[in-house]
Amino acid sequence: MFNEVFTEGDSLLHKFDPRFKIVIAAVFTLVLALSSRWCALFAGLLFSLSILVMGKLPVKGICIRLVMVNGLILFLWLLLPFSVRGEAIFSLGPLTATREGVRYATLLTVRSNIIILALIGLLSTTTVFNLGRAMVDLKVPRKMVQLFFFTYRYLHVIQLEYERLTNALKIRGFQPKTSMHTYKTYAYLVGMLLVKSYDRSERVRKAMICRGFKGRFYNLTEFHLGYRDLLLVSLMLLGVAAIGLLQWTRIIY
Amino acid sequence: MDENHLLINLKDIHFSYPGGREVLKGLSFSLGQGEKVGLMGPNGSGKTTLFHLIMGLLKPQHGKIEIFGQPVEEEKDFVEVRRKVGLLFQDPDDQLFSPTVLEDVAFGPLNQGKSVEEAKEIARETLKALGLSGFEQRVTYRLSGGEKRLVSLATVLAMQPKVLLLDEPTTGLDQETTERIIEILKGLKLAYVFISHNMDFMLQATDKIYGLLEGRLALEEEMVPHTHVHVHGYGRLSHTHTTSDDFRPGIERDK
Known part of the structure; x- marks a missing residue:
């Protein structure tokens, strides 16, 4: 659990500036959480998968993490289909499942899985310590x-x-x-x-x-931005923008 | 020794934990320049408490504490004390909180107002002096027990203290690491006090030994070196007593 296995790697993604990773993770999560159209979600899935491929992460490890997260989502399926009003599909005693309820639960499941995939790719390829330092730099x-x-x-x-x-x-x-x-x-x-x-x-x-602690921590190393980081972050931002376009304009019906 | 040259001077210290019994009952203790002192006593006799009183982590109900000839009472007095007196905690996991070894060792010097570059340099030097070169980027909580202890010692030494207080520095360590720590301590030009239950270790690394009994210190003056029946690590594999090989009934010699 605490071995940070995904941080050991040498890919472009592993070398990507952690500050950008956090920014992209935040923007992507926000856009995806507001997306409801299938074409936007599909684009989001492509985005997540291409990040995972770039990081060369092991499929098995990713699946294990997905299973853990979906354990929580299971609870949604116990509640949502029965609590959203709409057209009835079937009944379990006094409870009635609705088409809208099932649709909503499916949407949430797909959405969370796509977000988790992107987060695995972006955040678990950085050590927790570097994430912390990046957060300091980002004025958290x-x-x-x-x-x-x-x-x-x-x-x-x-x-x-x-x-x-x-x-x-x-x-x-x-x-x-x-x-x-x-x-x-x-x-x-x-x-x-x-x-x-x-x-x-x-x-x-x-x-x-x-040891004389006065409430301040010091950073010993600083991150250095390279042209690769800038290129990569621009590409990713374009990707997120594309998802937003698919969701909020009618480019694809 | 002249009172003004004492590094640590405690007089008539009384201390009890809230709601507990009185741990220290009129304890007096002094430490002079370059003195190497051992402290023994049963569990719960107040050895660690004594260290924490010296560092100002606990406040005595009664008594006087003087460090480097200056009386210390308030928190701000102790801030100065902590720059000059280094305390090694019993559990290295309490002491090592930074992600990497270099960062942890540099933490003290940075708090003393050193620049990042200076602090790094001091940290590297200290690690080197303890034979820990190459450990800089290791993750602190993944070190072995012995390594953790040595790095903890480095974090304290990096602050260039004038006095060291060591709380059971060898407990739970193997023979090799224990010896390494003894060698390091013997090589230091510092005064130190350390707590241990290991008599052999005490005799090797100290000039005198105090016992803490019933809330007071007593000098263990009658120290007579003598031998015990003992066992070596790894059994017969490492046994090469050259003088008394014939004198071991019941054990066959390996040839």
Whole structure:
């Protein structure tokens, strides 16, 4: 989970300036989220796929990530078809599914998958740290960037602590069941993690104070824009503009 | 030693955690130029607390703290203390928060007002001195336990402190890394205090050892070097005792 496998690569996409990546990701997500015409969505899919091809990302890895995201989308399918008014298709007891509901759920599914594909291509090919630095350069409030970065840094440590705790449960023969004992044990586990994380943050803060921390972080390296970055960002912006045209004008009926 | 030349001078320190028992009960402690002192004591006896009091991370309920001959009480006094006294934390994961090693080591010097170039230079020099050249771009949380400890030490040394406080610097480390840390410490021209439960290590790297018992310090004066029955790592593979080979009943010699 924390290995950042996609960051290891040497493609044009990997070398692309992270600041541009964030900008493109933001613009693309916005345009796609507002798109409802199939031709615009199709163009968006082409856009996402060409980014993935450019990054030479492994198909299997992408599929695994898509499956995880679609697990969440599954919940939409449990609700949407039954909650949008329109022409009835079938009934499940008191619930009636509508054509409009299904259409809407399909649209959301396709849309989110296209966006996720583009984000995998753009953002997961950069290390979290470089993303943080790019955010600083893009004038994202420093406190937010620090929160983002510390969350990432210590998720790893918290995950290790979680594993230690679950191992401690296992070696004493704990098996989760539907019982008060199980619920109580899990509550203790979560509580313990919270307390431990709080203690950890306190120690990290103290260590930083000992090294003279005054609320400021420094960047040691700066990004350098090359002509390749400018070319690539122009191309991508053109792509996003094309999607917008397809959505908001009647070039294609 | 003349009181004015003491690096650290604590007098009659009382400290208890909120709602807890009194950990330190009238503790006094002083550290002179170039002194290398070990600190022992049972778990929970207040060793780490003592370090945190010196750094101003905790405030005593009673007592006087003088660092470099100056009384320190307020937070702003301690800001100055932290420029000159380096504390190595027990858990390197508390100390290393930057993404790359170079960044973490440069963090202290940057806070001291050094320019980015100067800080990088200091960081590189420090890493080199500890035999960590080539680690600059490594990701801190993916280092091994021993590497993390050495890099933590580098982050503290990069601030060019006059005194080092080391909180169990060798706990959980293998023999090789422990020896490496001993060598580094012995080579430093700094005064230091360190906490450890490892007696062998203490004897090698310190001039005197204090015990922290019942909230006060006692000098362990009766230190008599003597040998113990002991076991080496990796069993017979590395056994080459030249003088006492005949004197090991029950163990066959490998030839």
